Each structure stands twice: as C-alpha cells, then as structure tokens.
Amino acid sequence: MKAIRVHQFGGPEVLKLEEIATPKPEAGQVLVRVRAAGVNPYDTYMRAGTYAIKPHLPYTPGSDAAGTIEAVGSGVTKVKTGDRVYTAQTLTGAYAEYALALEDQVHRLPQNISFEQGAGVWVPYGTAYHALHHFAKARAGETVLVHGASGGVGTASLQIARAMGLTVFCTAGTDKGLDLVKREGAHQALNHTKAGYQDEIMKGSGGRGVDVILEMLANVNLGGDLKMLALHGRVVVIGSRGDATITPRDIMSRRASVLAFTLWAAQPAEIAEIHAGLIAGLENGTLRPVVGKQLPLAEAARAHKEILEPGAAGKIVLVH
Ligand code: NAP
Numbered sequence: 001m002k003a004i005r006v007h008q009f010g011g012p013e014v015l016k017l018e019e020i021a022t023p024k025p026e027a028g029q030v031l032v033r034v035r036a037a038g039v040n041p042y043d044t045y046m047r048a049g050t051y052a053i054k055p056h057l058p059y060t061p062g063s064d065a066a067g068t069i070e071a072v073g074s075g076v077t078k079v080k081t082g083d084r085v086y087t088a089q090t091l092t093g094a095y096a097e098y099a100l101a102l103e104d105q106v107h108r109l110p111q112n113i114s115f116e117q118g119a120g121v122w123v124p125y126g127t128a129y130h131a132l133h134h135f136a137k138a139r140a141g142e143t144v145l146v147h148g149a150s151g152g153v154g155t156a157s158l159q160i161a162r163a164m165g166l167t168v169f170c171t172a173g174t175d176k177g178l179d180l181v182k183r184e185g186a187h188q189a190l191n192h193t194k195a196g197y198q199d200e201i202m203k204g205s206g207g208r209g210v211d212v213i214l215e216m217l218a219n220v221n222l223g224g225d226l227k228m229l230a231l232h233g234r235v236v237v238i239g240s241r242g243d244a245t246i247t248p249r250d251i252m253s254r255r256a257s258v259l260a261f262t263l264w265a266a267q268p269a270e271i272a273e274i275h276a277g278l279i280a281g282l283e284n285g286t287l288r289p290v291v292g293k294q295l296p297l298a299e300a301a302r303a304h305k306e307i308l309e310p311g312a313a314g315k316i317v318l319v320h
Contacts, residue, residue, distance in 0.1 A: 002320065003096035004300045007058045009049025012301035015061070015095075023092055023100040025073035030101055032085060035115035036294075037094040038064030039303045039316045040123045040152065041239070047304065053264070060093025061300070062318075066109055066118025067099075076103045084109040088122040088275070095300055095318060107275050110283045117289035120315035121278060124152035125287060127263050128160050128214070129274045131236045134266075135259045136212040140165030143205055145228065148216025149186065150177030151312035153238055155290045157214050158184050163286035169201050169210060174311045180290065192221075201228055209233060209254075219244050222258070226250035234259055290314030 001022040004015050025031045043061045045051035066086045069079050079085060085106040090099040109118040132138045138161065146157045149170035161168045162185045170186035172178045178189045188204045190197040202209065209230035215221055219242035225235045227250055237260035251258065266274070281287035292314030295303050303316050 001097040002297065003060045003093065004062075004297065005058050005060060006047055006055075009047065009057075011048070012044075012304040014047065015300040015304060017298045017300070022098050025071050025076075025100060027074045028076060028103050029073040029091065030069055030076055030079060030103055030106055031071040032065060032087060032090070032099045032101055032106065033067045033070040034065045034094060034097060034099050035067040035319065036065070036119035037062045037096075037297070037318045038119035038121075038123065038152070039300075039307050039318060040064065041307055042123070044304045044308060052262075060096050062094025062096075063087065063089045064119050064122045065090060065094035065099050066115040066121070069106070070098060078103050079106055079108075084111070084115075084118075086118040086121045088126065088271070094119075095297060097297075097320060108279060110279065112285070113282050113289070114291075116291045116294055116317050116319060119317045120152060120289035120291060121282070123263060124156040124315065125160070125278050125289070126266070126271075126274050127153050127238060128156035129277055130261060130263060130266055130270065131214050131238055132157065132160055132164065132212075133273075133277070134270055135236045135261060136214070136234045138164060138166055138212050142211040143167040143169065143230070144212040144214065145169040145171070145201060145210045145225075146181075146186075146214050147171050147192070147221055147225065148239070149181045149189075150174070150314075151216065152315045153214075154216060154312070155180070155184055155314055156287070158186060159287050160281070163281060166212075169204060171197065172312070174313075176311065176313050180313050184290065198224055198228055205230070212236070214238055215240075217241065222246055226254075226256065226258075229254050229256045231255060233257075236260065291317055293317070294319050296320060
C-alpha cells in the first residue's frame with residue numbers, strides 16, 4: 001500500500017510517499033480502507049519532533065481517517081467488513097491507503113457525512129465537544145467567543161455551541177474566514193487582525209463580557225481574553241504556541257477560571273460521551289464538518305505547510 005512515511009524529524013519535506021506492506025488485523029483489530037485523512041496542526045508538531053509525544057521512527061502520521069472496514073481480526077463485534085467508519089487514533093497512521101486500528105478506535109460514520117467530512121471529525125469535533133461540555137460546562141443562554149473560529153476546531157466549536165443554545169461570537173483573520181463563520185451561524189463575526197475588535201465584542205455583549213472563551217492561540221490572546229470575561233467567566237485554552245503575559249487581577253476581580261487540556265488525556269467515559277454526542281449531531285445535521293481543501297495523499301508536505309499559514313477555512317484533508 002501507499003503511505004506517507006517519516007524517517008527523521010524535520011520540516012514538511014521529511015514526509016515521503018512510499019510503498020509498504022499492508023498490515024493485517026490481529027485479534028481485536030480492524031483494517032480500515034482509508035478514503036480521506038484529516039490534517040491537524042499537532043501532526044506538524046509531531047513531525048518536527050517538538051511535540052510532547054514523539055513517535056518511534058519511521059512512522060506514518062495522522063490520527064483522523066474515514067473510510068470503510070476492509071477486514072476484521074478475531075473477536076471483533078463492533079463493526080464488520082464494508083461498514084463506514086471514522087477513526088479516533090489508529091495503530092499504524094492515517095496518512096495511508098490502509099490503517100490498522102483497535103476495534104475501540106473506529107466509530108460509525110453516518111451515511112449523510114462524506115468520507116472527506118469524516119476525516120475532520122475526531123480531533124476537531126472531539127476537542128470542541130470536550131472544551132464546551134467537560135471544561136467550560138457551557139449552558140444554553142450563555143455567550144461564547146470562539147477565538148479562531150475559521151479552522152477545524154473553530155468551525156466545530158461554532159456548530160456545537162449553536163446546537164447547545166449559546167450566543168456565539170467568532171473571530172477569523174480573513175474575509176474568507178469571516179464569510180465562513182457567518183455562513184455557519186456566528187451571531188457576530190470579528191477580524192482578529194484588526195485593532196479594537198475586543199471593544200466590538202464588549203459592545204456586542206452589552207458591556208458585561210462573555211461567559212466562555214475558547215482560545216486557539218493563547219500565547220497571543222490570553223491576557224486580552226481575561227479582560228473580555230463576564231463574572232464567573234471561563235477561558236478554555238485549546239491552542240498555544242508560546243508564552244503568555246496575563247494580569248492575575250483580571251481573573252480575581254471576575255472570579256474567573258482559566259482551564260486547559262489536551263484531548264489525549266480524555267478519560268474513557270468522556271471519550272464514550274464525546275462519540276455519542278458527535279454521532280447524534282452528525283446524524284441530525286447540526287454538525288457538518290467543513291472541508292476547506294482536499295489534496296492528494298502525495299501532497300502531504302504541502303498540507304503541512306498550509307495548515308500553519310493564516311487564512312484557515314475549514315479542514316484540510318488528504319484523499320486518494
Ligand atoms: P487550524 O484549522 O489551522 O485553525 C487555526 C485557527 O487559529 C484559525 O481559525 C486561525 O484563523 C486562528 N488564528 C490565527 N491567528 C489567530 C489569532 N491571532 N487569534 C485567534 N485565532 C487565530 O487549526 P485547528 O485544528 O483549528 O487547531 C487550533 C489550535 O488548537 C492549534 O494550535 C492546535 O494545535 C490546537 N489544538 C489543540 C488540541 C488540544 O487537545 N488541546 C486539539 C486540537 C487542536 P485565521 O487563519 O482566519 O487567521
């Protein structure tokens with residue numbers, strides 16, 4: 001089978017398309033015929049060798065795939081050959097024609113969701129669900145700022161927040177991103193590259209501030225976020241690429257909280273809840289993964305460059 005392989009940590013150019021043996025499922029494992037693989041920012045940190053989790057070399061990147069079950073090992077009861085699935089991690093990597101996974105790592109992909117969309121489910125929607133339900137504990141009627149709403153996690157957060165009955169403020173850095181978040185239901189969309197957008201958010205909230213902020217770039221925004229919070233407000237740090245300076249009194253005076261997590265540490269009961277919630281939302285149409293760009297598997301290096309550039313508009317997926 002064809003697979004992207006990384007033999008040494010480094011820049012996008014270390015992603016090589018190679019021919020390797022197709023794995024065979026053992027007991028409790030399944031083989032997925034991958035139709036699309038989602039590209040996530042952490043795939044690039046891992047490839048660079050700068051992430052907390054360092055895979056053994058050589059390896060195939062990617063945790064998010066969608067496709068059909070090609071074969072099952074003994075004892076597998078959850079799925080059968082031909083079933084449509086999305087993966088939440090795999091054993092052998094998603095950037096490949098086939099991926100071996102544990103039975104527990106595959107989940108039913110509803111008929112109304114394409115494989116390209118399915119490749120954008122686990123990390124983006126799992127993160128958004130975890131942030132809103134398990135960390136922010138957001139409730140209908142509250143206000144949320146999705147700070148960086150044009151990308152994978154942002155569009156997922158916007159859709160989940162709308163389905164939960166929240167008032168949703170969104171930011172993006174380009175007109176394309178702003179159009180996207182308005183189309184997906186943002187009550188108010190602001191450009192995070194324009195000075196003074198925080199004042200617009202305060203004005204939009206009637207001066208009281210927002211209850212919840214989902215933060216995609218905490219190193220740039222955390223200090224300012226704390227000044228936009230309402231009493232008992234919560235910031236959930238989802239993404240950060242460096243250090244931040246904050247004024248602790250902004251937290252004290254608002255009785256506020258700063259929360260943070262990595263999806264990898266989610267507990268089994270939380271993970272089960274996440275998939276149940278996501279599959280229901282995908283089926284009833286409230287969750288609609290936005291595929292911004294499809295690239296051939298062979299262009300994984302281009303995808304790794306573009307995912308880190310400004311101007312996000314939904315997910316980048318690799319197809320073959
Ligand atoms: P993505 O698809 O590349 O989107 C990045 C988003 O960040 C875009 O909406 C982008 O907006 C926005 N952004 C850029 N500059 C910003 C600024 N100054 N202020 C606010 N937002 C800004 O990435 P993603 O998959 O959504 O992931 C977002 C972040 O969360 C990444 O850092 C990722 O590593 C992290 N993450 C963490 C977890 C976890 O477990 N904690 C899980 C998933 C992702 P424009 O391009 O429109 O400017």
